[in-house]
Amino acid sequence: MSIIVQNISKSYNKAKAVEAITFEVKEGELFGLIGPDGAGKTTIFRILTTLLLANEGSAIVAGFDVIKDYKAIRDSVGYMPGKFSLYQDLSVEENLTFFATIFGTTIEENYDLIKDIYIQIEPFKTRRAGVLSGGMKQKLALCCALIHKPKVLFLDEPTTGVDPVSRKEFWEMLKRLQQKGITILVSTPYMDEAALCDRIALLQKGSILKIDSPENIIKNYDKVIYDVRTQNMHQLILDLKNYPSQYSVYAFGEYIHYIDKSAGFNPKDLAAYLEKNKHSEIEINISRPTIEDVFMDL
The missing domain is CATH 3.40.50.300 (P-loop containing nucleotide triphosphate hydrolases)
Structure with missing residues (x-):
């Protein structure tokens, strides 16, 4: 060594x-x-x-x-x-x-x-x-x-x-x-x-x-990360943090990285929640984890 x-x-x-x-x-x-x-x-x-x-x-x-x-x-x-x-x-x-x-x-x-x-x-x-x-x-x-x-x-x-x-x-x-x-x-x-x-x-x-x-x-990172974006990114962070099953929410480039703690999480339910909170142009896609994601989780 x-x-x-x-x-x-x-x-x-x-x-x-x-x-x-x-x-x-x-x-x-x-x-x-x-x-x-x-x-x-x-x-x-x-x-x-x-x-x-x-x-x-x-x-x-x-x-x-x-x-x-x-x-x-x-x-x-x-x-x-x-x-x-x-x-x-x-x-x-x-x-x-x-x-x-x-x-x-x-x-x-x-x-x-x-x-x-x-x-x-x-x-x-x-x-x-x-x-x-x-x-x-x-x-x-x-x-x-x-x-x-x-x-x-x-x-x-x-x-x-x-x-x-x-x-x-x-x-x-x-x-x-x-x-x-x-x-x-x-x-x-x-x-x-x-x-x-x-x-x-x-x-x-x-x-x-x-x-x-x-x-x-x-x-070895075992969580699913979602890229989320709407027309109102500032409000999006606040609303995602108030979602009942959210595990983690943080800004990442042009998206918000969202992790849910529920095993049965369905992105459509999250989209419906965001629509109800007057968001439009909603994008929710699975993201590939990076070192920064792992670090943020740790």
Whole structure:
């Protein structure tokens, strides 16, 4: 195993950030921590990259203990925090050279690892990092995290605030890095990115709700979800929440996702109820569940 986490807990004063977290990441795996802001993702990352001490529990990263062998871990991992943390006044090339020097290497020595990413920002190598676009900053930060050829790569919400095209490109880069044998632990609040991981841990309020592959999580979901839409979406949510057998109601894109707790549920009965409440243009169709649906239910 590349990462082994056993019963990690961390509190800030009396507030629990993470509680009894346990999971393992295999070598060469792309593993995702999925959850909203405040779920505990960044705290876990800081503990595993030796920037923070846990109150309880233990963790092994790349074969090293996070407390006893913290210096060895810092040499063996790459870390890209959620906030852009490179030197804004240095150029692209100066930032990369600086980080290579810190780790006792050179850009040339590990250029094969960063080549696919670096060629996209090389035309701007003399430009100061602080004036780069969000997508370019992201690529530069990834290059700096990879320049010493780490065994494990930690990426804390790397695509937050980045445009959809850059997000897609970034995940394609991660897949290529994974093929080179690097273990990747990535966190994201975007549920659609969960499907791009080999396995995921769904996090909420410092606890793990479920760990499995995205495919298995969806396959084992046992509830029927309906896409519901009418001409008055705001009123629709209120009326669906008042339906006697409703189990769950929440907005999902252009539809409302509705789940009924009755085994004998008939969509025609729901349509009749909505007509009675003066809805028109009623659509009720079975929907395919997603990671977000499972997360909302959990």
